[in-house]
Amino acid sequence: MIKVTSKCIVILLTTFSSLLDAMAQEPCRKPVYLTLDTGNMASAELIASTLRKHQVKASFFLANERTPFGNFSLDDAWAGYWRERVSEGHAFGNHTFDHVYFPMQAAQGAAQQLIKARPQFGAAAGKTLRWSEQEFCSELGRVAERFQAITGTKLGGWWRAPGGKAPSAVFEAGERCGYRHVYWASAGFLGDELPSDRFTNAELLKKALDNIRPGDILMAHLGIWSRQEVFAPSLDPLIDGLKRKGFCFRTLRDHPVLGR
Numbered sequence: 001m002i003k004v005t006s007k008c009i010v011i012l013l014t015t016f017s018s019l020l021d022a023m024a025q026e027p028c029r030k031p032v033y034l035t036l037d038t039g040n041m042a043s044a045e046l047i048a049s050t051l052r053k054h055q056v057k058a059s060f061f062l063a064n065e066r067t068p069f070g071n072f073s074l075d076d077a078w079a080g081y082w083r084e085r086v087s088e089g090h091a092f093g094n095h096t097f098d099h100v101y102f103p104m105q106a107a108q109g110a111a112q113q114l115i116k117a118r119p120q121f122g123a124a125a126g127k128t129l130r131w132s133e134q135e136f137c138s139e140l141g142r143v144a145e146r147f148q149a150i151t152g153t154k155l156g157g158w159w160r161a162p163g164g165k166a167p168s169a170v171f172e173a174g175e176r177c178g179y180r181h182v183y184w185a186s187a188g189f190l191g192d193e194l195p196s197d198r199f200t201n202a203e204l205l206k207k208a209l210d211n212i213r214p215g216d217i218l219m220a221h222l223g224i225w226s227r228q229e230v231f232a233p234s235l236d237p238l239i240d241g242l243k244r245k246g247f248c249f250r251t252l253r254d255h256p257v258l259g260r
Contacts, residue, residue, distance in 0.1 A: 028248040030214040033255060034058040034239075035184065037095055037160065039221030041067040043232035044081060047222055050232075052088070054239045056249040060085065060222075061160045061182075062143055063095035066121060067223070074143075079150040086151045091251035093158035094179055097142035098122035102166035115170055120162070136170070137177035158182045158252055164219075180258055185216035190238070192220045192231035201234045209241045217255075 064074040071077045098119035105116045114130040144155040159179035171181045191204040
């Protein structure tokens, strides 16, 4: 009889895990990069379940947004959620702590021009502020510090402006703060924030499956306040359909440009 020791079990489990990792990183000719902004988190658990079902890794962009559950997305109530996503191997980027919009502004010509900022949440919610570059970096730093505190993990070096828009000077400042801005492909805009009376889930799903191309960055949210027909259930057939067409999912860590 073969005696199986705890040490043998550990070795077997480690070997099996390594094989799974190797299989997951097989060469991919048609990669796509699913990114998920926090939003209101109403569909966060369903989306996490869908990703597990399909063994898909995504890249999450985090802000401290209000949820329907009486808390905010980076509160202690969500710490377990984020730790689970870390353990599953997802990637994480910055969406500004207070979900700050950056209105377009005329170039001032000064090397250190002030940044016009409009937080959606926090003490200055709804106000238009004028930030120095240092204050902008501090806003990004708040997300990194909070994520480190609740997960013990460093945030990735990417950020996404709420709405995806900001003056070029803000993107340049973001680089100096240590974050590269990540937009999305036109076909990768999954439309979960569009009005459902004009854009049904079936229509959005078909459009995505017809138009997404290799290398595209996809974008959706973990929940949206305004949409009546929740989009999150469509993520299941979307992932399945893309895989059937030969696509594979990668995080921004594996992106040929942003991953460097």
